[in-house]
Amino acid sequence: xxxxxxxxxxxxxxxxxxxxxxxxxxxxxxxxxxxxxxxxxxxxxxxxxxxxxxxxxxxxxxxxxxxxxxxxxxxxxxxxxxxxxxxxxxxxxxxxxxxxxxxxxxxxxxxxxxxxxxxxxxxxxxxxxxxxxxxxxxxxxxxxxxxxxxxxxxxxxxxxxxxxxxxxxxxxxxxxxxxxxxxxxxxxxxxxxxxxxxxxxxxxxxxxxxxxxxxxxxxxxxxxxxxxxxxxxxxxxxxxxxxxxxxxxxxxxxxxxxxxxxxxxxxxxxxxxxxxxxxxxxxxxxxxxxxxxxxxxxxxxxxxxxxxxxxxxxxxxxxxxxxxxxxxxxxxxxxxxxxxxxxxxxxxxxxxxxxxxxxxxxxxxxxxxxxxxxxxxxxxxxxxxxxxxxxxxxxxxxxxxxxxx
Amino acid sequence: xxxxxxxxxxxxxxxxxxxxxxxxxxxxxxxxxxxxxxxxxxxxxxxxxxxxxxxxxxxxxxxxxxxxxxxxxxxxxxxxxxxxxxxxxxxxxxxxxxxxxxxxxxxxxxxxxxxxxxxxxxxxxxxxxxxxxxxxxxxxxxxxxxxxxxxxxxxxxxxxxxxxxxxxxxxxxxxxxxxxxxxxxxxxxxxxxxxxxxxxxxxxxxxxxxxxxxxxxxxxxxxxxxxxxxxxx
Ligand SMILES: Nc1ncnc2c1ncn2[C@@H]1O[C@H](COP(=O)(O)OP(=O)(O)O)[C@@H](O)[C@H]1O
Ligand SMILES: [Mg+2]
Numbered sequence: 001x002x003x004x005x006x007x008x009x010x011x012x013x014x015x016x017x018x019x020x021x022x023x024x025x026x027x028x029x030x031x032x033x034x035x036x037x038x039x040x041x042x043x044x045x046x047x048x049x050x051x052x053x054x055x056x057x058x059x060x061x062x063x064x065x066x067x068x069x070x071x072x073x074x075x076x077x078x079x080x081x082x083x084x085x086x087x088x089x090x091x092x093x094x095x096x097x098x099x100x101x102x103x104x105x106x107x108x109x110x111x112x113x114x115x116x117x118x119x120x121x122x123x124x125x126x127x128x129x130x131x132x133x134x135x136x137x138x139x140x141x142x143x144x145x146x147x148x149x150x151x152x153x154x155x156x157x158x159x160x161x162x163x164x165x166x167x168x169x170x171x172x173x174x175x176x177x178x179x180x181x182x183x184x185x186x187x188x189x190x191x192x193x194x195x196x197x198x199x200x201x202x203x204x205x206x207x208x209x210x211x212x213x214x215x216x217x218x219x220x221x222x223x224x225x226x227x228x229x230x231x232x233x234x235x236x237x238x239x240x241x242x243x244x245x246x247x248x249x250x251x252x253x254x255x256x257x258x259x260x261x262x263x264x265x266x267x268x269x270x271x272x273x274x275x276x277x278x279x280x281x282x283x284x285x286x287x288x289x290x291x292x293x294x295x296x297x298x299x300x301x302x303x304x305x306x307x308x309x310x311x312x313x314x315x316x317x318x319x320x321x322x323x324x325x326x327x328x329x330x331x332x333x334x335x336x337x338x339x340x341x342x343x344x345x346x347x348x349x350x351x352x353x354x355x356x357x358x359x360x361x362x363x364x365x366x367x368x369x370x371x372x373x374x375x376x377x378x379x380x381x382x383x384x385x386x387x388x389x390x391x392x393x394x395x396x397x398x399x400x401x402x403x404x405x
Numbered sequence: 406x407x408x409x410x411x412x413x414x415x416x417x418x419x420x421x422x423x424x425x426x427x428x429x430x431x432x433x434x435x436x437x438x439x440x441x442x443x444x445x446x447x448x449x450x451x452x453x454x455x456x457x458x459x460x461x462x463x464x465x466x467x468x469x470x471x472x473x474x475x476x477x478x479x480x481x482x483x484x485x486x487x488x489x490x491x492x493x494x495x496x497x498x499x500x501x502x503x504x505x506x507x508x509x510x511x512x513x514x515x516x517x518x519x520x521x522x523x524x525x526x527x528x529x530x531x532x533x534x535x536x537x538x539x540x541x542x543x544x545x546x547x548x549x550x551x552x553x554x555x556x557x558x559x560x561x562x563x564x565x566x567x568x569x570x571x572x573x574x575x576x577x578x579x580x581x582x583x584x585x586x587x588x589x590x591x592x593x594x595x596x597x598x599x600x601x602x603x604x605x606x607x608x609x610x611x612x613x614x615x616x617x618x619x620x621x622x623x624x625x626x627x628x629x630x631x632x633x634x635x636x637x638x
Binding site: 315318 | 463488491492503515516519
């Protein structure tokens with residue numbers, strides 16, 4: 001009986017190729033859209049999560065100037081001094097280390113190649129506090145910092161710009177009249193969540209920077225202070241205490257606003273994850289609409305063909321088909337079309353989301369549960385709307401089904 | 406006389422209900438013995454198709470009794486009636502009711518498929534039935550590619566391919582020219598004589614009715630004239 005039903009179902013599909021392909025198309029659209037959207041959403045979320053992680057946890061960032069949110073440019077404000085860094089380390093007990101840094105955009109060249117990049121003077125603890133890793137070579141040590149040696153560590157983008165081939169280690173790069181030996185290259189972090197190339201920089205000891213790179217007037221200035229908070233200590237408290245300390249040191253009156261900003265990475269990740277939430281919701285809504293459109297397409301086709309199919313059922317019943325044989329045929333037909341459409345949709349979704357994630361530089365994160373759900377919902381609609389009208393027709397007396405208009 | 410193949414007793418059929426109710430059959434009774442070739446005549450609207458549908462187990466009477474081969478049909482459930490149609494009945498519809506976009510061969514083999522015959526036998530018997538109605542060479546044409554007369558003959562082939570006990574034909578020559586009509590009558594007579602198939606045929610034409618051994622005449626939902634009753638004194 002099953003083989004007969006399969007034979008009859010396949011014949012019916014072959015005979016109504018247009019109807020069958022429209023049904024399949026509806027399912028393909030639904031399944032492919034949902035899976036692609038969710039994969040993109042997952043990719044974006046994974047990317048942002050990874051970027052937040054690359055900032056390191058337990059980090060508090062202190063910058064001169066007031067900014068409403070991370071990413072907005074600061075207005076002018078007096079810079080910090082190295083003593084500010086020492087004061088934080090001495091007064092805020094929960095802070096383990098302070099990586100002070102100062103930077104100046106410079107054209108860096110090697111042989112005939114050159115690139116414009118921030119040259120950053122900082123301390124040996126920058127590597128650890130900023131959660132950086134080395135791709136090759138080493139970072140500068142305390143001795144080199146104190147002696148103000150002309151050594152530097154390249155970000156990946158700078159290395160790529162200057163050293164297309166060959167190792168940069170031991171070579172000398174030039175900027176602002178300084179010849180500086182490359183002793184290490186950082187492992188790449190890629191773009192920041194805000195779209196900046198984090199690998200576009202050159203690091204050197206702060207002392208060397210102050211002596212050779214910084215302008216005469218800003219010799220003692222430092223820009224950003226990265227604070228590493230001790231394990232288990234609240235970063236919020238550190239933010240409060242640092243803010244109080246800085247107000248005091250910068251002589252800000254109680255009714256004046258801060259002329260610096262202090263924030264922790266949690267605030268950044270909170271801001272970003274609320275963005276991803278919106279994004280995911282949006283993608284989900286688009287996907288749900290596609291699923292709905294696909295579903296309505298299937299319903300339409302099935303309902304339009306009900307008259308013809310009711311007569312077909314009447315004919316089959318009249319020449320001796322049993323109700324259950326007719327039902328089996330329609331069920332097999334609906335399941336075959338729906339699962340074929342579902343599989344095709346999954347295949348299309350895989351191709352599309354792979355291509356799109358590549359294009360958008362997002363990680364390719366598959367969600368099997370969503371794939372299954374999309375498949376089941378679309379195929380369910382297909383089976384339901386293929387099968388339910390058939391069941392109604394198969395319950396009629398043959399003559400009623402034949403007379404159907 | 407032995408027990409008849411068919412026995413109708415006081416069969417009525419009412420369409421609709423309440424104000425719109427219409428009684429298409431108002432108490433029809435007759436017997437048909439196995440091996441008869443009966444022509445059913447009467448003006449249009451007199452209930453011929455209605456009684457054929459009831460005899461073919463496609464519809465159920467509103468009241469009365471229908472006995473087929475000693476089996477009381479009203480007592481059968483849907484599945485049993487379907488099996489009766491499958492194994493004992495062949496029906497030629499007034500409107501053909503062929504499956505669209507389906508070749509003549511596949512249309513004709515369909516009842517055999519439901520009987521569970523293997524492919525080779527199905528094809529052989531379907532081809533033979535198509536040959537009987539003069540459609541050799543047209544096996545792979547779909548209804549849309551066939552003339553009304555050819556479709557009529559495919560419908561006849563589908564009804565006779567199972568060698569049914571009872572063949573019911575609602576105006577089988579309605580769409581045929583007189584030459585083809587004669588061929589079909591010849592065919593029905595052969596099936597009746599050589600294979601012992603009982604034939605009931607609705608027709609408007611006295612020429613066609615003349616091929617039958619008995620004529621039932623309908624008027625206003627009743628049998629108004631039965632040539633068998635007249636003959637028996
Ligand atoms: N499904 C139906 N609903 C209502 N009336 C019907 C239906 N089928 C037939 N009739 C009516 O019953 C009467 C008998 O119809 P039918 O048996 O088809 O006549 P005919 O002798 O022409 O074949 C007609 O008056 C017809 O209008
Ligand atoms: Mg009629």
